[in-house]
Amino acid sequence: xxxxxxxxxxxxxxxxxxxxxxxxxxxxxxxxxxxxxxxxxxxxxxxxxxxxxxxxxxxxxxxxxxxxxxxxxxxxxxxxxxxxxxxxxxxxxxxxxxxxxxxxxxxxxxxxxxxxxxxxxxxxxxxxxxxxxxxxxxxxxxxxxxxxxxxxxxxxxxxxxxxxxxxxxxxxxxxxxxxxxxxxxxxxxxxxxxxxxxxxxxxxxxxxxxxxxxxxxxxxxxxxxxxxxxxxxxxxxxxxxxxxxxxxxxxxxxxxxxxxxxxxxxxxxxxxxxxxxxxxxxxxxxxxxxxxxxxxxxxxxxxx
Numbered sequence: 001x002x003x004x005x006x007x008x009x010x011x012x013x014x015x016x017x018x019x020x021x022x023x024x025x026x027x028x029x030x031x032x033x034x035x036x037x038x039x040x041x042x043x044x045x046x047x048x049x050x051x052x053x054x055x056x057x058x059x060x061x062x063x064x065x066x067x068x069x070x071x072x073x074x075x076x077x078x079x080x081x082x083x084x085x086x087x088x089x090x091x092x093x094x095x096x097x098x099x100x101x102x103x104x105x106x107x108x109x110x111x112x113x114x115x116x117x118x119x120x121x122x123x124x125x126x127x128x129x130x131x132x133x134x135x136x137x138x139x140x141x142x143x144x145x146x147x148x149x150x151x152x153x154x155x156x157x158x159x160x161x162x163x164x165x166x167x168x169x170x171x172x173x174x175x176x177x178x179x180x181x182x183x184x185x186x187x188x189x190x191x192x193x194x195x196x197x198x199x200x201x202x203x204x205x206x207x208x209x210x211x212x213x214x215x216x217x218x219x220x221x222x223x224x225x226x227x228x229x230x231x232x233x234x235x236x237x238x239x240x241x242x243x244x245x246x247x248x249x250x251x252x253x254x255x256x257x258x259x260x261x262x263x264x265x266x267x268x269x270x271x272x273x274x275x276x277x278x279x280x281x282x283x284x285x286x287x288x289x290x291x292x293x294x295x296x297x298x299x300x301x302x303x304x
Contacts, residue, residue, distance in 0.1 A: 180231060
């Protein structure tokens with residue numbers, strides 16, 4: 001660009017020396033020269049901009065290339081974690097379905113035990129359901145626990161004590177028990193629920209099952225008889241699109257298996273897939289700030 005300007009300048013000087021160029025032509029040539037210089041300047045600016053953009057893209061590509069191995073490793077690690085979680089869920093689901101297949105089969109619970117459990121359920125109709133055909137006692141979460149937590153109410157704790165005395169009676173003392181926690185399909189979004197350790201419905205269902213198992217053990221049930229599992233919202237018994245249906249799905253089931261505890265170690269392992277929540281004394285009064293599950297429509301619902 002400098003050489004071009006120099007050439008134009010020298011040409012103009014030459015023309016002026018020989019006196020062959022009029023002032024009008026001189027002005028026109030000068031304007032052309034200025035426009036040419038401006039276009040050259042713009043082109044130079046655009047070139048520098050493109051070079052800068054090229055350098056920026058090259059730097060991004062270099063960074064991506066250098067981290068490529070780490071990205072692949074991260075994806076592989078996450079894929080493996082997902083596969084492990086799926087395998088754990090499949091194992092839990094098989095155990096649960098196997099337990100459901102065992103209860104209510106050809107081996108019925110003894111009549112005295114069935115009668116005792118039916119009386120227990122009739123004494124606590126808003127707290128407990130008893131499926132006599134399948135040997136399943138269901139504790140309704142809205143009455144058993146304070147809302148959005150695994151903290152048992154005082155009434156539920158007292159009822160667990162009565163229930164444990166039935167399970168420890170001679171007619172039931174040798175049966176294995178599976179404690180299974182279930183929730184509705186509403187996501188855990190309330191900060192107080194999460195801060196209590198219930199990050200999602202899997203945690204909440206497992207924590208509630210663990211708390212019921214712990215209450216049974218405090219009431220004298222031997223841990224060798226107990227298995228604990230949490231299933232979140234994977235096994236609904238009612239429609240989650242209604243308030244009544246969701247309330248039915250929020251439950252902790254105790255399955256009385258027609259199998260007896262083997263000597264030595266327990267009949268089956270207690271599965272703690274989630275760390276139990278630390279809720280303190282189970283006899284404390286319910287705390288309204290952990291309001292996840294509403295028993296009725298009269299109180300506010302904070303949706304976990």
